[in-house]
Amino acid sequence: MQVEAYSGQVDIPSRAANVAPIMRSPREKLIAAWGIAWVSMLLGRAIWSLTPWAIEPWTEGLMTTGQQGLYIGWLVANAYLEGYRGFQLRFSPRVVSRAVYLGQNPRPLWVVLALPFCMSLFHSTRRQMTVSWGFIGALVLVIWWVRTLPQPWRGIIDGGVVLGLLWGLGVIWWLFARYLAGAQAPPPNDLPLEKAAEGEPVPG
Known part of the structure; x- marks a missing residue:
């Protein structure tokens, strides 16, 4: 299922816009950081576990010249498809915006479930929740399939995945630092449409 590109625009830094920085409470920033940290740990764990498999074809000399070219081509393709289109345009901005929203509108259950909240697994539009849950289901199947592959094919696939995850994690922290x-x-x-009646932003 094709996911719509994130429609919100991240404002340029206030210094460049000649506007004073927005003052935020420590509690808001701490709760937002809590959500970002959970997503970062999830992505970081995947990067940590996949990296040894991704570099093994190179360190152990397991690839032919053609396979090396395929590896590099897959890196380029995944940098664009997963890193740029998947993370930079969609997932990463949505995670940061929902983490900030969580900090501004903390509810005990939402804070406890910060990871699924920031990943739009609940308290989201039906369309987005369907996409998010469907993606997780598909990801589990892909992970199971990749683990059955021998080297160097597993390493080739994991190499592209690691690059995409690193890209996405970097964008998350760049946006959050801003x-x-x-x-x-x-x-x-x-956000669910019914929240508009309470004065909250209507989803785009």
């Missing part, structure tokens, strides 16, 4: 520095963070565009 938020901490005072830049305006866009509101989530996937």
